[in-house]
Amino acid sequence: MAVYVYAIVARTHPQRLNGLAGVGDPPTTLRTVHGAELSAVVSDAPEGLRPKRRDLAAHQTVQEHLMAEGTVLPLQFGFTTTDDDAVREVLEQRAEQLFERLRALEGCVEYNLKAAQDEDALLRRILQESEEARRLNEEIRSGRGGPQLPLALGELVAKEVQARQSRTAEAIVEALGGFAREHHAAQPTGDDFLNVSFLVARDDEKSFLAAEQGLVEELGPDHELRLRGPLAAYSFV
Incomplete structure (x- = not known):
């Protein structure tokens, strides 16, 4: 058998x-x-x-x-x-x-962190901070632009979303990685832009968890951080 x-x-x-x-x-x-x-x-x-x-x-x-x-x-x-x-x-x-x-x-355990961001809040921020996105959006709303403008705006926004979320993901991993022996990133799914596991020594758990809570407060309500653990270290075998 x-x-x-x-x-x-x-x-x-x-x-x-x-x-x-x-x-x-x-x-x-x-x-x-x-x-x-x-x-x-x-x-x-x-x-x-x-x-x-x-x-x-x-x-x-x-x-x-x-x-x-x-x-x-x-x-x-x-x-x-x-x-x-x-x-x-x-x-x-x-x-x-x-x-x-x-x-x-x-002496280690695994913590898995997934991160998502409110899409509407992110789009509002892009329109506020990107002069080109704001210009395209205003032209579309005024009816002066041609049919190519929505496509151009969509492409610009998609690039901005990817760039901004990539920077945020890197900042999260950098902030927490100092409290972990190893980390392993996996492909995010659904609305998540980050799926990463950290191998954390028991002696560093409190510091790691405090740093994660600090990120929650720093990123604010537009971001959702979901932390699971302590887990068996499946990602590091």
């Missing part, structure tokens, strides 16, 4: 799994696969597993339980392989690389 892998830890990690259940319906039983210096927490892989709420919660609960007792390399939901021997082979062949990441994650 295929094997579902939750996380990798050092052999010295307590690996206490009593009271925990794995993914699947009925829930699968957790076990460990050992290499010489590393262990993987696994279970049998249920057939047709999908990211349902119960299974996502079970996966996350295992991660949080392991994190509470030591450093963890968390795997994303749904990671499977052929059997225990395949897991053991990875633990042996990639031991040096995996240990390097364990050392990098020691």
Whole structure:
């Protein structure tokens, strides 16, 4: 039967799994696969597993339980392989690389930050501050311009939006990056212009959170910053 892998830890990690259940319906039983210096927490892989709420919660609960007792390399939901021997082979062949990441994650958690900006407020600001945008807009409203003016205004505004949000994103990452060991940017979706994860040492959490709150106040109500964490460090495995 295929094997579902939750996380990798050092052999010295307590690996206490009593009271925990794995993914699947009925829930699968957790076990460990050992290499010489590393262990993987696994279970049998249920057939047709999908990211349902119960299974996502079970996966996350295992991660949080392991994190509470030591450093963890968390795997994303749904990671499977052929059997225990395949897991053991990875633990042996990639031991040096995996240990390097364990050392990098020691004493750290992940925080994910997504940022969005009120579109109407941004457009008003562009029209106030861009002389060319304001001129085009006034010509369109007066009816004097031709049919090409709305297209020209649209292109100008799109470039301004991208430039302004890129600068804001860079400023946010710079402001928070000093309180993190690493950061990893992902592609924003929807209305967001920033999606970035920070690897933060436990000793720096208070400073990081205070800096994030300072950004909220500095950027004002036109911006929405959504911070999630502390999380298992999925983005840094």
